[in-house]
Amino acid sequence: MKTDSITQLCAWSLGVVLLLAAPADAQRIFSPVQQQSYRASEIYEELEEADVVYLGETHDSPEDHKAQLAIIQALYQQQRKKNPTAPPLAIALEMFQRPYQDILNQYLAGEITEAQLIEQSEYDDRWGFPWEYYAPILRFAKANQLPVIALNTPTEITRKVARQGLESLSAQERRYIPPASEICTDNVDYRQRTQEIFEQHQVGGHGNSADFEKFFLALVLWDETMAEAIAQFMQTNPDYQVVVLAGQSHIAYGDGIPSRVERRINNPNLTQRSILLGASEELQVEKKAIADFLWQH
Numbered sequence: 001m002k003t004d005s006i007t008q009l010c011a012w013s014l015g016v017v018l019l020l021a022a023p024a025d026a027q028r029i030f031s032p033v034q035q036q037s038y039r040a041s042e043i044y045e046e047l048e049e050a051d052v053v054y055l056g057e058t059h060d061s062p063e064d065h066k067a068q069l070a071i072i073q074a075l076y077q078q079q080r081k082k083n084p085t086a087p088p089l090a091i092a093l094e095m096f097q098r099p100y101q102d103i104l105n106q107y108l109a110g111e112i113t114e115a116q117l118i119e120q121s122e123y124d125d126r127w128g129f130p131w132e133y134y135a136p137i138l139r140f141a142k143a144n145q146l147p148v149i150a151l152n153t154p155t156e157i158t159r160k161v162a163r164q165g166l167e168s169l170s171a172q173e174r175r176y177i178p179p180a181s182e183i184c185t186d187n188v189d190y191r192q193r194t195q196e197i198f199e200q201h202q203v204g205g206h207g208n209s210a211d212f213e214k215f216f217l218a219l220v221l222w223d224e225t226m227a228e229a230i231a232q233f234m235q236t237n238p239d240y241q242v243v244v245l246a247g248q249s250h251i252a253y254g255d256g257i258p259s260r261v262e263r264r265i266n267n268p269n270l271t272q273r274s275i276l277l278g279a280s281e282e283l284q285v286e287k288k289a290i291a292d293f294l295w296q297h
Helices: 005-012 040-048 062-082 098-108 114-120 131-143 155-164 188-200 209-236 257-265
Strands: 028-031 036-039 052-057 089-097 148-152 241-247 272-277 293-296
Touching: 028 040, 036 040, 040 062, 052 062, 052 257, 062 089, 062 131, 062 241, 062 272, 089 098, 089 131, 089 209, 098 114, 098 131, 098 148, 114 131, 148 209, 148 241, 155 209, 188 209, 209 241, 209 257, 257 272
Parallel strands: 052 241, 052 272, 089 148, 089 241, 272 293
Antiparallel strands: 028 036, 028 293
16 A cells, blocks of 8 residues: 555545435435434524534535535524624634644734745645635634634654554654544444445455554544544633534544544533535435434535
8 A cells, every 4th residue: 555545545435435426406404313304594503502513525525615614604603693702613624734723823813824824834735625615714714713723633644654553653743643542443333434445445455454454543543633633622712612624534423533522522511513515315324323414515
């Protein structure tokens, strides 16, 4: 397996691989939990009550990003109507890596331009999907003084773990990831789904088990790092609602980020809701709900 294939294979995983073409019924939302459909306006009230809202995207889908902005704007407006002086919401992004949080903060404070944000965060090299997919969301955050959280593990660390394991990391590299004791790979269902996808993309359909273990560890590290950043923000800013933008594979079935945020917060009153964007009900293929809502464009 090539050393940089972690990024490519994660992009293929779960939601992207299974995603079926959605019907043209705009803003039709299906609930796998309640087995019924809603319009967007009907679910905003439920989303408003959540501590964390996950918007699972297919990275190269412009429609997904338009839906993300619409949902963020709707939640923001609802929060402002409810209490104009209360902290509204924060936006957490997989698209930015944790060492660049200060660069994001400088952009939001008006200290650097959008072009400088792109350059100094190394966006094109570290994420690479068209900037205009995410620019309206960042502009909205800046205009309304909303915090933006950089979630992701630095690319070089993820690739190194996929190639050599956690033990290969230096103390300097470990600054941006959780302690090894908090990187949990014991979710059997998550492992099985990931292994099936991994093997589908190996020559001849057979993957090396050692390669898979390192790949899975790197994927879990990715999830744990993002979950840690979300939990740390929530613990410091308990009044904020956090809206998370990440790939579907990090959100589906709650196995990626959501379960790991829940473990860290350890509060029975924590409420999380997940939406997979551009998805139809045919995506729900297991008894366990793949998400709270499937948003059809």
